[in-house]
Amino acid sequence: MFSQPDDLLVLFAGEAEERIDHILELIPHIESDSAAMDQVRRELHALKGAGRMMGLERFSELCHEGETIVNGEGQDLVPKMLELMDRLTNRLSEVLDKKKDSSGEPHAETKVHGEPGTRTPGEAVEPHAGGGHATTARIPIARLDELTDRAIRLRVLAVGASALIQRLRDLSHYAETSVSDPEPEQVLATLATSLNRVALELDSGQRKFLHGAERQLEALLGFQLQPLKPFLMRLARHVRELASSLGKKVEVTVEGGKTQLDRRILEVIEEAMVHLIRNAVDHGIEETKSRIEAGKDPTGHISIRASNQAGMVELTVSDDGGGIDRERVLEAARHQGLLKGEDEAALTDSEVFHLLFHPGFTTRSASSEISGRGIGLDAVATAVQRIGGQVWVESAAGKGTTIHILAPVSKRNEKVRILQAGSSLIAVPSASVIGYRSSRRLKRHATTGKPETVEYEGSMVALYRLGDLIGEVSADEGVLVFMKTGGMTLCVAADVAGREEDVLVYPLPSLGGQNLIFDSAVLLASGRPVPVLSPFLLSTHHLQGLKVEKRPQPDVRRIRVLLVDDSRVTREMLRGLLEDAGLSVVAAPTAERALHALKEQEFNCLVTDIEMPGMNGLELTERLRHDRRFSDLPIIVVSTRNTEKDRLAGLNAGADAYVTKQGFDASRLIRLVKQLAR
Numbered sequence: 001m002f003s004q005p006d007d008l009l010v011l012f013a014g015e016a017e018e019r020i021d022h023i024l025e026l027i028p029h030i031e032s033d034s035a036a037m038d039q040v041r042r043e044l045h046a047l048k049g050a051g052r053m054m055g056l057e058r059f060s061e062l063c064h065e066g067e068t069i070v071n072g073e074g075q076d077l078v079p080k081m082l083e084l085m086d087r088l089t090n091r092l093s094e095v096l097d098k099k100k101d102s103s104g105e106p107h108a109e110t111k112v113h114g115e116p117g118t119r120t121p122g123e124a125v126e127p128h129a130g131g132g133h134a135t136t137a138r139i140p141i142a143r144l145d146e147l148t149d150r151a152i153r154l155r156v157l158a159v160g161a162s163a164l165i166q167r168l169r170d171l172s173h174y175a176e177t178s179v180s181d182p183e184p185e186q187v188l189a190t191l192a193t194s195l196n197r198v199a200l201e202l203d204s205g206q207r208k209f210l211h212g213a214e215r216q217l218e219a220l221l222g223f224q225l226q227p228l229k230p231f232l233m234r235l236a237r238h239v240r241e242l243a244s245s246l247g248k249k250v251e252v253t254v255e256g257g258k259t260q261l262d263r264r265i266l267e268v269i270e271e272a273m274v275h276l277i278r279n280a281v282d283h284g285i286e287e288t289k290s291r292i293e294a295g296k297d298p299t300g301h302i303s304i305r306a307s308n309q310a311g312m313v314e315l316t317v318s319d320d321g322g323g324i325d326r327e328r329v330l331e332a333a334r335h336q337g338l339l340k341g342e343d344e345a346a347l348t349d350s351e352v353f354h355l356l357f358h359p360g361f362t363t364r365s366a367s368s369e370i371s372g373r374g375i376g377l378d379a380v381a382t383a384v385q386r387i388g389g390q391v392w393v394e395s396a397a398g399k400g401t402t403i404h405i406l407a408p409v410s411k412r413n414e415k416v417r418i419l420q421a422g423s424s425l426i427a428v429p430s431a432s433v434i435g436y437r438s439s440r441r442l443k444r445h446a447t448t449g450k451p452e453t454v455e456y457e458g459s460m461v462a463l464y465r466l467g468d469l470i471g472e473v474s475a476d477e478g479v480l481v482f483m484k485t486g487g488m489t490l491c492v493a494a495d496v497a498g499r500e501e502d503v504l505v506y507p508l509p510s511l512g513g514q515n516l517i518f519d520s521a522v523l524l525a526s527g528r529p530v531p532v533l534s535p536f537l538l539s540t541h542h543l544q545g546l547k548v549e550k551r552p553q554p555d556v557r558r559i560r561v562l563l564v565d566d567s568r569v570t571r572e573m574l575r576g577l578l579e580d581a582g583l584s585v586v587a588a589p590t591a592e593r594a595l596h597a598l599k600e601q602e603f604n605c606l607v608t609d610i611e612m613p614g615m616n617g618l619e620l621t622e623r624l625r626h627d628r629r630f631s632d633l634p635i636i637v638v639s640t641r642n643t644e645k646d647r648l649a650g651l652n653a654g655a656d657a658y659v660t661k662q663g664f665d666a667s668r669l670i671r672l673v674k675q676l677a678r
Contacts, residue, residue: 009096012054016092019043020085027081030070040070040081042379047088049274053238056095062088139223150216157209164205167198175569176640221410224264228306228313229257231266235277239302242281249299250285256306261313262410265387269315269407272383272391276317276403277304279377284321284401294398296320312389312431313409318402324395326352336361350488353393354539357381380405385519385536388414388429388505390485414505416522416532419481419494421465422472423558423584427522427532428492430500432483439478439493454491456482464538466494469517485535492533501525505532526580527667558584559677560601564594564608564617565638570661574607574638574669581670591615595623598630604677607669610639610650618653625654634676638669 023043029036048063066084069077171194178187236252243250285300292298303318326349333339333355355361356377380403384391389407408414408431416427435456454463461482466472478495503522519534561583565571571587578585586601588594592614594606606624610617617637624630637650642660650658657672659665 009054012050013092013096015050016047019047020089020092024082024085027078027085030081031077037070038378041067042382044070045379046271049271049278052241053274059088059091059095062091143219147216147219150212150219154209154212154216157205157212161202161205161209164198164202167194171195171198172569172573176567179567221262224262224410225260226263226266227257228259228261228266229254231270232257232304232306235273235304238274238277239281239304242278243285243300246282248281248285249288250281251299251301253301253303254305255303259306259308259313260409261306261407264411265407268387269383269389269405272380272405273315273317275377275380276405277302279403280317280319280321280401284319286322290322294322308409309406311409312406315405315407316402318400320400323397323399323401324353324356324393325397329353329355332361333358349395350392353395354488356393357391357536381536385534387411388431390432390536392488414503414522415500416503416505417481417500418498418524418530419466419492419533420496420498421467421470421494424470424472425498425524425528425530426466426470426494427501427503427530428481428483428535429532432485432535433481434484434489435482436497437480437482439480454480456489456491459489461489461491462539463491463493466492466533469533483535485539488539490535490539492538526582527670528580528582558582559604559674560584560586561673561677562594562597562603562606563587564589564591564606564612564620566590566609566612570609577666578607578670578673581674583670583673591617591620594620598624603633605634605636605673607636607638607673610637610641610646618649621650621653621655634673636669636672636676 023040026036026040026043030040044063044066048060048067051057051060051063062084066081066088069080069084171191175187175191178184181187232254236254239250239252280302285302286294286296288298291300301320303316305314305316305318307314329352330339330344330347336358338355338358338361357380358378361378381391384405384407387407389405391403391405393401393403395401415430417430417433419426419428437456452463452465453460455461463480478493479497481492481494481497483490483492501522501524503524505520505522517533517537518531519537520532522530522532524530559582561578563571563574563578563585565574565587566589568589571589575585575587586597586603588597590612591608594608597603598606608617608620615623617639621635621637624633624635635655636657636659637655638659638661639646639650640661647658656676659669659672
């Protein structure tokens with residue numbers, strides 16, 4: 001994808017070293033862990049494809065030899081693989097040494113624009129469009145100045161917010177000191193007026209801040225976009241090379257080269273697109289003799305297209321080959337145990353073709369140098385999942401196959417919808433959601449031993465109860481959330497479909513061998529971590545005719561906190577902070593009420609003020625420490641008293657921690673509660 005072959009070689013070497021290191025980490029586990037074996041297969045297949053595209057035939061042959069070893073049933077699998085990895089590493093070193101000798105210098109740095117050692121004044125070095133792991137980008141000075149000015153304006157807005165925060169603290173102090181005011185109505189009226197004024201100013205400032213942040217983000221994302229033409233043309237060249245190696249006549253067309261895509265997303269799905277190209281040439285296009293017998297043009301045709309679709313980019317690879325044999329897919333699925341109790345005649349073509357994405361699925365009995373080991377489409381699905389996209393297959397027997405990848409234009413914060421089941425929160429990608437219905441409006445259809453279904457737009461779709469999936473007790477009525485993935489529609493029943501949030505998504509580590517339905521996690525604005533349900537993973541359970549495998553669940557009960565403070569304002573503020581952090585809170589205005597609550601319920605932590613009418617917080621703490629039932633209950637004192645003498649008094653009374661209200665740090669209190677309660 002770079003104009004200089006040396007640059008490509010450096011990038012290839014870096015990726016190859018990472019993949020070889022990963023394989024070496026996995027090799028000790030391949031005889032006992034099928035998931036590790038699958039990952040080794042994927043890494044070898046990816047290395048083989050990259051080596052072929054670089055013209056490193058011997059390197060690719062070694063990778064193919066490794067695939068043969070891991071797919072065999074012989075003994076001494078681990079030593080054989082270790083020996084092969086040594087040979088593979090040595091071969092990579094030989095290639096790099098040869099290039100170093102021919103150039104006279106080692107390639108320790110990637111140069112991606114212009115002549116070596118040159119740079120246009122006022123601009124940084126920029127990568128060529130079309131992908132690659134570039135380390136620099138060209139930014140005009142005028143754009144850089146604009147970004148700097150926006151950053152300064154954002155900082156000014158952030159600093160301005162600190163004055164409003166101080167005013168809120170002053171109002172809180174005013175409320176604290178006015179608890180026993182003889183004219184509470186006047187105090188409340190003053191507070192209401194002042195709080196309303198602060199709210200208006202905060203709202204105005206927040207809007208300006210969000211608008212500025214959005215413009216800044218869009219400007220930065222613009223630097224990540226690049227036209228797809230160089231990448232698509234490279235894929236077309238790869239088609240011709242593969243066709244030539246297989247003795248097939250193939251024409252290739254490319255459309256949509258001006259379409260732009262975030263380079264970081266392209267780096268993720270580049271390998272997936274190469275898999276699709278290999279499959280189209282090797283699996284899709286028939287031999288010349290077969291095409292002539294079928295009355296087709298002896299020359300096969302493959303098209304690679306890119307187009308914009310409402311904030312997304314759709315990439316398609318189409319061939320006019322023999323298409324996918326539905327019955328052959330079903331036969332292979334039965335042989336591999338993927339269809340159990342499923343009414344095969346009722347499966348749509350989309351559902352049948354969805355089986356092709358199952359790990360290790362293949363309809364071929366023998367593998368080839370190009371493809372056919374059943375890992376291509378699995379790798380495609382994995383890559384597309386990582387960038388929050390979708391992939392699906394369309395095919396007609398005798399006419400050809402088209403595989404679609406729908407990817408977001410930019411890698412930015414993602415939107416998720418928060419669903420609730422019992423006391424648990426689960427996020428689902430907003431891009432997958434296509435509709436909502438009340439669970440009371442639709443008639444449910446269930447068949448013994450099969451997933452429950454529900455009607456949606458004239459078709460029956462799989463229905464999953466979120467509570468059953470995560471081991472929670474759900475309400476009888478709630479909301480049905482319909483989602484689309486890979487050309488399929490499915491439904492999740494939840495108690496509540498809550499707010500939509502902009503979040504950063506963090507991939508979860510692979511836990512092979514488990515029927516998991518979560519592939520990532522997010523941090524909500526409150527700081528609470530929430531798992532993200534993968535519609536794609538859930539759809540694979542439906543196609544297998546299986547319920548989600550029940551596995552030991554972690555203790556999902558929330559930490560229960562008893563909060564004691566005579567100030568209603570303080571109680572509500574602390575309650576909100578603790579609940580936003582995912583804690584369950586019961587509040588009491590006096591120590592006496594707290595003792596009553598402790599007799600009726602179980603708590604994991606007690607947070608108490610000191611100065612209260614009747615029994616104060618220190619007396620409450622001492623009393624609990626002398627009661628064997630509560631001697632180990634974590635206790636945190638939160639008080640306006642902030643001298644060293646006060647702290648010692650709290651700790652001597654039996655408190656585990658002492659937090660002052662002056663300069664109050666909510667994150668510290670939440671962290672203390674979680675640490676002590678667990």
